[in-house]
Amino acid sequence: MKRLLRELIGAETTAEKGELAAADIISAELGLSGIACRIDSWGQNRANLIAQIKSAGHRGGLLFACHLDVVAPGEANWKYPPFSGVESEGKIYGRGSADMKGGIAAAVTAIRQIVDSGAKLKGDIILFAAAGEETDSCGAKRFISDWSGIPQLAGVVLPEPTDFEVVTAHRGMLWLKVTTKGKSAHGSTPELGVNAIASMKTFLNELDNYKIRVEPHKLLGGCSMSVNTIAGGKEINVVPDECSIRIDIRTLPGQNCQEIISDFEKIFAKLKQKNSQFKAEVSIIREVGALETDSSCGFVKDICSAVGSTETRAVGFTTDGPHLAALGAPVVIFGPGKPEVCHKPNEYIDIADVEKAVEYYKNIILKFLV
Numbered sequence: 001m002k003r004l005l006r007e008l009i010g011a012e013t014t015a016e017k018g019e020l021a022a023a024d025i026i027s028a029e030l031g032l033s034g035i036a037c038r039i040d041s042w043g044q045n046r047a048n049l050i051a052q053i054k055s056a057g058h059r060g061g062l063l064f065a066c067h068l069d070v071v072a073p074g075e076a077n078w079k080y081p082p083f084s085g086v087e088s089e090g091k092i093y094g095r096g097s098a099d100m101k102g103g104i105a106a107a108v109t110a111i112r113q114i115v116d117s118g119a120k121l122k123g124d125i126i127l128f129a130a131a132g133e134e135t136d137s138c139g140a141k142r143f144i145s146d147w148s149g150i151p152q153l154a155g156v157v158l159p160e161p162t163d164f165e166v167v168t169a170h171r172g173m174l175w176l177k178v179t180t181k182g183k184s185a186h187g188s189t190p191e192l193g194v195n196a197i198a199s200m201k202t203f204l205n206e207l208d209n210y211k212i213r214v215e216p217h218k219l220l221g222g223c224s225m226s227v228n229t230i231a232g233g234k235e236i237n238v239v240p241d242e243c244s245i246r247i248d249i250r251t252l253p254g255q256n257c258q259e260i261i262s263d264f265e266k267i268f269a270k271l272k273q274k275n276s277q278f279k280a281e282v283s284i285i286r287e288v289g290a291l292e293t294d295s296s297c298g299f300v301k302d303i304c305s306a307v308g309s310t311e312t313r314a315v316g317f318t319t320d321g322p323h324l325a326a327l328g329a330p331v332v333i334f335g336p337g338k339p340e341v342c343h344k345p346n347e348y349i350d351i352a353d354v355e356k357a358v359e360y361y362k363n364i365i366l367k368f369l370v
């Protein structure tokens with residue numbers, strides 16, 4: 001298991017390098033137990049991996065849904081090189097160790113051990129490892145669109161790092177880009193142009209007074225909005241003809257994202273009425289729904305009892321869960337690793353936690369499928 005985890009970290013599955021190398025490693029690992037899998041590969045190095053352990057039984061299957069990709073290690077200095085998978089004092093360090101190669105290594109190992117034990121399964125185990133979860137969910141979307149041949153599911157488990165909390169809810173994400181358009185002119189004659197940065201200023205002023213209309217959620221709190229990038233202008237002596245901002249909005253279950261976009265368009269119309277030269281547009285960069293699985297459903301209760309947990313929780317990060325919820329089965333997030341070390345330098349996972357996760361995943365499989 002440790003070897004597998006270190007190999008997966010070494011596969012360096014950033015957006016730049018793609019997921020294919022990690023898919024090949026998992027394929028070889030599953031092959032040691034005679035488990036066949038399919039690598040769905042596209043572009044130069046993008047890949048999803050799907051393995052289905054077929055049973056003779058008629059119970060709903062169990063889907064373990066992971067992601068192969070990791071975020072870039074960033075500019076900061078790491079204690080150990082980020083893709084070397086160094087082991088020190090009971091931890092394995094590296095980008096992706098917690099998010100979520102520890103979870104993948106545990107799920108793959110648990111599945112192998114169940115298969116090696118010769119247990120008679122009453123339902124199928126499906127392992128799905130996705131591309132692009134950290135960027136645009138391209139892997140999950142591709143998987144969902146080609147879902148034929150996969151059986152009815154009892155539920156979906158995401159082995160993401162929750163530090164062994166059973167997680168049933170998270171907010172969604174709506175990333176918007178607003179661009180104001182102007183007209184460039186020489187910096188010495190600004191009256192001949194339309195300054196796109198000045199237009200953006202008027203929009204940002206309006207945004208200060210804008211509130212998204214949605215009631216807070218009992219587990220997830222409110223919907224948040226933050227303007228996190230701004231870019232405009234090229235030269236100090238040229239009136240800028242374009243300025244853009246990117247806005248990170250975290251949405252609640254059932255929220256209508258189109259309403260926010262039409263609110264923005266209403267603000268544009270109002271500003272245009274005040275100044276006919278005002279011109280702006282809004283576009284969606286990324287949209288992922290919120291996740292809300294009914295904590296009182298049988299699947300969640302059985303997961304809790306299989307892992308010895310008495311309550312479910314919500315988390316701050318987002319996952320591919322909402323895409324997978326489209327399959328119609330309950331989705332639970334449960335895995336090894338501390339959420340607070342993810343996406344940061346010196347990310348690590350405790351080896352004991354990965355070992356514990358193997359036992360938990362085996363318990364879950366035994367509970368549902370044996």
Ligand SMILES: [Zn+2]
Nearest residue numbers: 067099100160
């Ligand atoms: Zn993750």
